[in-house]
Amino acid sequence: MPEDRSSTLITISNPRSPISEAYRTLRTNLEFSSLDKALRSMVVTSASPEEGKSTTLANLAVTIAQAGKKVILVDCDLRRPSLHQIFGARNAPGFTDMMRDDSLMSKPPLQGTTIANLCLLASGTIPPNPSELLASRRMSEVIAALQQQADVVLFDAPPVIAVTDAAVLSSKVDAVLLVVSAGKTKREHAKKAKALLDKVNAHLIGTVLNNVKGEASLYQYYSNEEKV
Secondary structure (H helix, E strand, O other): OOOOHHHOOHHHHOOOOHHHHHHHHHHHHHHHHOOOOOOOEEEEEEOOOOOOHHHHHHHHHHHHHHOOOOEEEEEOOOOOOOHHHHOOOOOOOOHHHHHHOHHHOOOOOOEEOOOOOEEEEOOOOOOOOHHHHHHOHHHHHHHHHHHOOOOEEEEEOOOOOOOOHHHHHHOOOOEEEEEEEOOOOOHHHHHHHHHHHHHOOOOEEEEEEEOOOHHHHHHOEEOOHHHO
16 A cells, blocks of 8 residues: 555545555455454554554545444544544544543544544644553553544554563553555564554454555455464
8 A cells, every 4th residue: 555645544545546445455454354253443553653554544444434333433643643634623622632621521622524424533732741642541441442432442552572561551442453564664563563552461363464565465464373
């Protein structure tokens, strides 16, 4: 899935492209990988920065919503939030406001998008202690509250190796999807990312390979995480 910031949401701007079809294939693979238990919450992260995780997550969310499921997209990359920019939304109030305001638990500050069934919970005010915030009991309560309002809740998290945020959050959700970039992600970084996720007993459901040239982009999803 080559990344192009000028057309970040390619599933909307060019829905018949091979890249959009690759995202739909990813959606289908995720559905088949969770037949025994519905996938209600998932973190998308990467091994290192600038590997396309937020773009991958945004387009995946679009395809899931287009399939008729209610989706809440949550920006938990509290270091470099970007989902509000991708969807042309405001960044606050958002997730961090919900974390500290009890009144928002029953009515989260969700923002609608131009895509039916897809809502965004932006990051909100950037906190001084993201890891501690995500590790708190309140985080589990927020996840449960969001799940009451959607079929699936998708979380954008910082790169696994850079900070502990993704690993902490991964232990609280149903699955984790790891994004790596062809020709950019170092093999040792991908292995380290997997090891860090394994350490917290995260359910690594698969890996997305970004920036694959040509038709190979249709086969970006690998259900066997050992290929990392």
